[in-house]
Amino acid sequence: MQWQxxxxxxxxxxxxxxxxxxxxxxxxxxxxxxxxxxxxxxxERGELGWKLAFxxxxxxxxxxxxIAMPSALPVAAPRALxxxxxxxxxxxxxxxxxxxxxxxxxxxxxxRTSGRGFVGTCVFMAVAALTVLVLKGVxx
Amino acid sequence: MKxxxxxxxxxxxxxxxxxxxxxxxxxxxxxxxFFGDWxxxxxxxxxxxxxxxxxxxxxxxxxxxxxxxxxxxxxIHKQDARLYAGxxxxxxxxxxxxxxxxxxxxxxxxxxxxxxxxxxxxxxGIALSFLxxxxxxxxxxxx
Numbered sequence: 001m002q003w004q005x006x007x008x009x010x011x012x013x014x015x016x017x018x019x020x021x022x023x024x025x026x027x028x029x030x031x032x033x034x035x036x037x038x039x040x041x042x043x044e045r046g047e048l049g050w051k052l053a054f055x056x057x058x059x060x061x062x063x064x065x066x067i068a069m070p071s072a073l074p075v076a077a078p079r080a081l082x083x084x085x086x087x088x089x090x091x092x093x094x095x096x097x098x099x100x101x102x103x104x105x106x107x108x109x110x111x112r113t114s115g116r117g118f119v120g121t122c123v124f125m126a127v128a129a130l131t132v133l134v135l136k137g138v139x140x
Numbered sequence: 141m142k143x144x145x146x147x148x149x150x151x152x153x154x155x156x157x158x159x160x161x162x163x164x165x166x167x168x169x170x171x172x173x174f175f176g177d178w179x180x181x182x183x184x185x186x187x188x189x190x191x192x193x194x195x196x197x198x199x200x201x202x203x204x205x206x207x208x209x210x211x212x213x214x215x216i217h218k219q220d221a222r223l224y225a226g227x228x229x230x231x232x233x234x235x236x237x238x239x240x241x242x243x244x245x246x247x248x249x250x251x252x253x254x255x256x257x258x259x260x261x262x263x264x265g266i267a268l269s270f271l272x273x274x275x276x277x278x279x280x281x282x283x
Contacts, residue, residue, distance in 0.1 A: 072163055085258075
């Protein structure tokens with residue numbers, strides 16, 4: 001990694017922070033993506049409108065990326081399909097059981113100096129790193 | 141107005157994910173490979189994001205928002221078995237595919253077997269969580 005590799009993550013993190021903070025300050029809502037998808041799936045009364053709009057915004061932003069910065073979106077799957085499906089099930093179930101994901105616990109939770117957000121983030125980061133380590137060992 | 145703000149925030153959020161590299165599983169898995177060929181770039185995503193959010197939270201918590209409800213006044217600190225179990229299962233899934241929910245939605249802009257299958261499985265996983273969660277615990281969600 002070169003020093004100039006630091007700028008895209010810093011810029012991206014700034015945009016993520018501005019988005020989450022803007023939503024909080026202007027609407028009082030929390031930019032937790034797993035909670036947003038959860039609310040859409042349940043048809044959550046009173047919350048459905050802004051949650052659908054935020055999710056749609058994510059896809060629109062993805063389309064902008066696909067046009068302006070095509071290398072930002074993945075072309076190949078990181079693993080075979082059964083692994084991808086298992087991972088999706090675990091991410092969906094786990095984030096809702098634990099009440100948050102990288103955005104909800106990681107950005108909004110830690111940003112509120114929430115003990116819950118901090119602990120949740122430490123646990124999923126550590127477990128994810130361990131999972132990568134184990135899979136590399138198995139595949140080696 | 142609230143809807144328009146949410147839409148714009150969603151777009152900005154997705155651009156942030158894409159520019160930072162969070163949308164690419166290879167980059168995420170490289171970041172999570174602490175004990176191997178570690179790519180630390182994503183470490184620099186969380187810093188500014190948390191810092192900006194922290195300032196907004198400190199200045200505005202408990203106050204009225206111009207286009208919506210009053211902001212929450214207090215952060216949630218409760219740590220229970222569900223938090224640990226949920227974060228553990230999420231961590232395993234994140235470590236397998238390198239995709240968390242934000243990138244999963246953003247990546248739908250380039251539909252492929254991978255992005256569609258992950259999203260479909262994630263929705264099934266979320267739906268399965270409804271079976272084990274009561275209404276009361278839904279109020280505990282931080283996100």
